[in-house]
Amino acid sequence: MGRGQQPDNKVPITPDEIGDMAVAVNRLADGLNKTRKFSEAVGSGDFNAPYEPLSDDDSLGHALLSMRDDLAATEIQLAQKVEDRTAEMSKQKKRAEDLYSDLRDSINYALRIQESILPTEKEVSEVFDNSAVFYRPRDIVSGDFYFFRSVGRVILIAAVDCTGHEVPGAFMSLVGYNALSHVTKVFTEPSKILDRLNSAALEVLSSETSPDHLQDGMDLVMLAVDMEKMELLYSGANNPLYIVREGELHEMKADKFAIASFTPDSKSYTQQVYPLEQGDTIFASTDGFVDQFGGPLGKKYMRRRFRELLVRLAELPIIKHKDELAKEFDSWKA
Secondary structure, eight states: OTTSOOOSSOOOOOSSHHHHHHHHHHHHHHHHHHHHHHHHHHHTTOTTOOOOOSSTTOHHHHHHHHHHHHHHHHHHHHHHHHHHHHHHHHHHHHHHHHHHHHHHHHHHHHHHHHHHHSOOHHHHHHHOSSOOOOOOOSSSSOSEEEEEEEETTEEEEEEEEESSSHHHHHHHHHHHHHHHHHHTTTOOSHHHHHHHHHHHHHHHHTTTSOGGGOOOOEEEEEEEEETTTTEEEEEEEBOOEEEEETTEEEEEOOBSSOBTSSOBTTBOOOOEEEEOOTTOEEEEOOSTTTTOEETTTTEEOOHHHHHHHHHHHHTSOGGGHHHHHHHHHHHHHO
16 A cells, blocks of 8 residues: 555454554555545546545545546636637638638639630631630639630731739739730731730839839730731740641740830840641640649640640641640649
8 A cells, every 4th residue: 555556455354453453454445445436537527426535634535626626617617618719710610601702702703704805616716717725724713815806817816824823813814805905906917916015014014013023924925817828927925836737846936025024115026927838737825734733743744745745636627626635634634
């Protein structure tokens, strides 16, 4: 007992003084055993466990009763705090859900606005009947958009990549589309369109911000096809144009500066001319496809693989291009 061990058997009682001592020792052992069981019950959370101190002078027993009552009171307080915090978390969760719902409603409304600027398949076919568009926003709304316009015998086509994703990118796409729509009412040469687009975008975006520190802008492919001359004019901001002729790919390089990245008249976009032949296939794209992560190693698709894909696509009828691009894109993303 002095080492804290509970005796397995009671001390035998004899009819003498030693027997009286044995009675006292056995009573002490029983009392310590009750104290141990009570402590275990309280430790396991049973604050209603019965216990009687050995006597009025049993300081350990009274201390254990006091500890039990204190722990019971603390348990009640903790339970109340948990209940209060759970209620507060429920309120915050409800508020977060409401905010999320409002945000989704706003994004979906932004999608309807963005869809209003994208030409429908019917409108695209009216401008250029033998064509296909693969458009897959990463989010609900996108910073990319495509542009088709017919001006007399000239067909204008653009694939535009605006800064940002989701809502910021969508707002930039509205700025870009509005500027491009106004500029192409006056100009049909791609280099002049890009130069004027740069000025128009800066007027909207820069305001009090120095263009040297401006990070909003656009990369794009801009081409004009003269259907009578069978001639293609191209200018690009960071994004190249591809033409496949009889299984061979021709790449037209872009200028390496974005729209809204330089002050007007400090630079100008170059323009390239390409004589077209019957059977040529023209591909204009943003960097969304080539920058898509996937494959067995989780790396970008990259332009080399993209060029090989375009050569394979050019062998197929245009009507199949959209589905084939979708299959390759989904397969790469897995």
